[in-house]
Amino acid sequence: MHTSHLLWGQTLAVAQRLLLEQWRQKRGLIFWAVFPSMMMLLFGLVYAHNDSMRAGLDAAAAGILVGAALFFSCLGGTAAVIAAERERGTLPRLLTTPLHPAAYFLGVVIAQLLLALIQVVMLYSIALFIGVQYHGGLFLGGLILLLSVFSYVGMGFFLGARFARRSEEVVVALSAIGVPLLVLGGTFFPLEIMPQGMQAVAQINPMLHMNQAFKGVAAYGMGFDELRFELTFLFVFCVLSLALGIQSYQHLLGAEKSK
């Protein structure tokens, strides 16, 4: 029987190890920071160039954070962690220890949450510097980001456990699945300029609702009532995504054991 003390110790050990590894991979860390920062600066330049578009900058900043930065960092990062464990053969090693699957899962979630927090601070520092304004409540914005990170981590476990056996495959899978989702999620263009058919398809894209929810709070100062539908959608998706992630991880552990 696992005591809560042991479980918590294992969770922290996993989270600390992941953060330490991330810190040691300096090149990866630079790209991790440069990608969203460059996007923010480029969008800032584009929007600032045209006075009529200046108002859209607040929404663009929110979209870049939720739709691009956290997507690649949390979903891609989680999938890469799983793929690396498989590649290095450390997963069977972990299976010989008393590490509880829940502690591992939670450890990854905590590490990704911390990385997401750093990314939020970094991105919004740049955004505020170039004139972006945050209009809504901090609690609601934080809740949406939290649900988004959980959803991405769940999807990351699914991708890493089911499809990506090697780190290179994570990059390919992320590009193939991620970019269409980003476009259909309204990260780069507003939904309104898309054809009717695409708009209908976009409605089932969870990223659209993450984007709309966070944009609603950050750029338009909306509250709980106005975002009820997006928040409900996001909450349900978050639960499903985490369940899928846990199930995929358990499936992977079973497969590794019977190798």
Place this chain on the structure above:
Amino acid sequence: MTAVLQIDDIHKWLGSQHVLDGFSLRVEPGEVVGLLGPNGCGKSTVLNIVCKLLSYDAGQVQLMGEPLNKLNYRARGLVGLCTQHCALYPDLLPAENLHFFARLYGLSEKDRNQRVTELMHRFGLENFAATRVGRLSGGWQQRLHLAVSLVHRPKLLVLDEPTAAVDLEARMDLWRLIEGLRDSGTTILLTSHHLAEAQRLCSRVALMRSGKIVAQGSVPELLARIPGQAVAKVESKNNEAIMQRALELGWTVRQHAGQMRLLLPHDLGLREIVDALDGTRVTAVSVQPVTLEDAYLELVGDSALVA
């Protein structure tokens, strides 16, 4: 005394393949037991069952007197596994790897610091304290791997071909370390394809074939089961003549991988053997005392019985 490991008549099927067919083994505290056998005989399956990576279909396994299936996660704290593949985190330092695994086993901070310092010293890793594991040579990585498998002070150390992937020098180093562990009373279950490794390290050897043990005992006990005290490896242009002469002399003849091996009832010099085989067109001959390799060939039945 309670056995560290007691395996009774276990069976394992993988699909239609009967991988373990009534396998039994007892490992006493402080013993180093070697599990030897050809590829596919079920050695790794046994180790995977002991490490709870695989279930078994019938029989009983006990660790420290408790049924393995009732120990659940606690079983993992009783066993330490070191395989030939170094499953470590290459971006972490040696002590960081040790600390990480120690935390998974629930060692307190004080105990962890003490244990990591002790293992870093014992395995000579202090000189590489600031080197990331991915930059260590294969031999040093395997040293660390062995240290990691001991970090929680397991009751049973399982070594699955621990020196298979390292060079000769590193192998000798690891042998010395394992001997040190043996001499300090660590209970070890080891598989290896290096019979010299098993002969050097093990207090008892179990020979496996087709999912069960066919012979077991200390190395001298196994050697005593060979019908000879020395073995002469002979090359000749007339094998028939050699066999005929050996039969006349009362020597046992075995053939393995096309090579003729004569089991001599007592140690004979090279000159005496050549003289005894005079007229049989011998082209090369060498002689040495019987080793575990001869016992393996004799008892696992890989060599063809000629006479």
